[in-house]
Amino acid sequence: MRVCRRATFNAAHRLYRADWSEEKNDAVFGKCNNPNYHGHNYTLEVWVEGEIDRETGYLIDLKILKELIANEIQERFDHRNLNLDCKEFANLNPTAENIAIVIWGLIREKLDKRYALSVKLWETQNNIIEYDGK
Numbered sequence: 740m741r742v743c744r745r746a747t748f749n750a751a752h753r754l755y756r757a758d759w760s761e762e763k764n765d766a767v768f769g770k771c772n773n774p775n776y777h778g779h780n781y782t783l784e785v786w787v788e789g790e791i792d793r794e795t796g797y798l799i800d801l802k803i804l805k806e807l808i809a810n811e812i813q814e815r816f817d818h819r820n821l822n823l824d825c826k827e828f829a830n831l832n833p834t835a836e837n838i839a840i841v842i843w844g845l846i847r848e849k850l851d852k853r854y855a856l857s858v859k860l861w862e863t864q865n866n867i868i869e870y871d872g873k
Contacts, residue, residue, distance in 0.1 A: 741798075747783065748783065750778065752771075754772055783858065785856070786856070787804060821833040835868045839869070
C-alpha cells in the first residue's frame with residue numbers, strides 16, 4: 740500500500756558553481772544562473788509505502804506526515820533563498836535533483852524505518868523529479 744501527502748513551498752535559487760567561470764556557468768545553467776536569483780512555486784509529494792496497521796486501518800496517519808513535511812520542509816525552505824538561507828545548500832548546487840535528495844533525507848531521518856519513502860518534486864508544471872533513495 741502507498742499513501743501520499745502533497746504540499747507546496749516557494750523558494751528562490753541560483754544554479755551556479757563558484758569553481759567555474761561565468762561563461763561556463765552561463766553555458767550550462769543559462770537563465771538559472773541569474774546572479775539575482777530566480778524563484779519557483781514547488782509542489783512536493785511525499786509517498787510512504789508499507790503495511791496497513793490492522794488496529795487503525797491506516798498505513799500511516801496522514802496528520803503525522805503533514806506535520807513532518809511542515810516542520811522539516813516547509814518551515815525550512817518556504818520563502819527562502821536556498822543558496823543564501825539554507826545550510827543544506829551552502830556547498831550543494833540547489834538543482835531540483837539535489838533539492839529532492841535533501842528533502843528525502845530530511846524526511847527519511849524522521850520517518851519510521853518500517854516505511855519505504857519516495858518524493859516527487861515539481862519545480863515547474865513540466866519539470867518533475869522523483870527520488871526514492873536509490
